[in-house]
Amino acid sequence: MTVIPLMVDLTNKKVVIIGGGRIAKRKVESLLNSGAELTVVSPDILPEINALYLEQKIHWKQKRFESSDLTEAFLAVVATNDEAVNAAVIEAAPPNSLINAASDVIAGNVHFPARFLRGKLTIAISTNGASPMLAKQIKQELESRYDENYEQYVDFLYEARQLLKQTNLPRHVKDAYLREFLSPSFLQPSMQKEVIVKLRSFFK
Ligand SMILES: C[C@@]1(CC(=O)O)c2cc3[nH]c(cc4nc(cc5[nH]c(cc(n2)[C@H]1CCC(=O)O)[C@@](C)(CC(=O)O)[C@@H]5CCC(=O)O)C(CC(=O)O)=C4CCC(=O)O)c(CCC(=O)O)c3CC(=O)O
Numbered sequence: 769m770t771v772i773p774l775m776v777d778l779t780n781k782k783v784v785i786i787g788g789g790r791i792a793k794r795k796v797e798s799l800l801n802s803g804a805e806l807t808v809v810s811p812d813i814l815p816e817i818n819a820l821y822l823e824q825k826i827h828w829k830q831k832r833f834e835s836s837d838l839t840e841a842f843l844a845v846v847a848t849n850d851e852a853v854n855a856a857v858i859e860a861a862p863p864n865s866l867i868n869a870a871s872d873v874i875a876g877n878v879h880f881p882a883r884f885l886r887g888k889l890t891i892a893i894s895t896n897g898a899s900p901m902l903a904k905q906i907k908q909e910l911e912s913r914y915d916e917n918y919e920q921y922v923d924f925l926y927e928a929r930q931l932l933k934q935t936n937l938p939r940h941v942k943d944a945y946l947r948e949f950l951s952p953s954f955l956q957p958s959m960q961k962e963v964i965v966k967l968r969s970f971f972k
């Protein structure tokens with residue numbers, strides 16, 4: 769199986785999670801801030817999922833899965849503990865929908881990488897289903913390498929790049945600046961501030 773990473777904007781997209789157990793909970797939590805419209809289909813759900821339902825952050829269809837649950841699904845997350853049901857969900861998914869099969873990476877067409885955010889920076893690691901635990905371990909290593917300071921740093925890189933773009937400096941000079949900002953000293957907020965002040969002064 770060959771896969772490529774894509775960052776997906778799920779705003780207002782219908783995402784249907786089949787199952788209400790441990791794995792469904794993990795997927796719901798991952799998807800909660802994505803802007804997607806989340807619906808859980810399961811006769812029973814864990815208390816944490818129920819809390820989100822009571823807060824009206826997700827919909828819940830308290831029933832066993834039926835094909836009609838997927839009619840408008842952009843993404844279907846298959847997470848029941850019944851292999852026959854999981855297979856039926858995959859069979860019923862609309863031809864162009866995304867399918868995440870928690871129990872069988874090959875049966876679906878997308879999977880969740882291990883991941884963390886530092887503001888605008890996303891770092892995601894996948895082993896293509898070979899060893900989710902390795903993906904998690906690599907994530908933990910990278911979390912300390914790319915610590916919380918990167919959130920502000922990436923915001924700085926963004927602003928500096930936007931300001932540079934508006935100048936009339938030649939391309940190679942802009943590139944040289946952008947490369948220089950990647951040196952570790954610019955992780956310091958004082959250095960970032962200095963650059964932004966200087967770049968803003970171009971436009972005065
Ligand atoms: C295909 C995929 C489907 C998908 O979910 O998209 C899938 C499938 C399966 N996982 C299984 C087990 C475990 N999964 C984890 C953990 C994570 N699993 C995640 C993703 C994925 N897991 C996708 C592939 C991603 C990749 O390969 O890189 C992570 C990275 C992200 C996330 O879940 O969002 C998350 C880390 C979150 C974090 O960063 O903390 C742990 C460890 C733990 O929980 O601590 C264990 C127990 C140890 C073990 O078994 O290895 C089993 C066997 C089930 C069984 O035996 O019944 C299957 C099914 C199978 O392989 O058949």
Ligand SMILES: NC(=O)C1=CN([C@@H]2O[C@H](COP(=O)(O)OP(=O)(O)OC[C@H]3O[C@@H](n4cnc5c(N)ncnc54)[C@H](O)[C@@H]3O)[C@@H](O)[C@H]2O)C=CC1
Pocket residue numbers: 786787788789790791792809810811812813814831832833847848849850853870871900
């Ligand atoms: N992706 C991952 O990281 C992992 C995946 N898995 C796989 O995920 C699957 C689910 O595991 P858990 O969440 O731990 O199971 P669980 O037993 O906690 O939850 C199963 C849920 O499925 C629901 N369900 C059962 N039949 C249903 C039906 N006909 N329609 C709708 N919902 C139904 C149950 O009500 C329950 O809420 C398993 O197949 C397991 O192999 C397991 C561990 C890790």
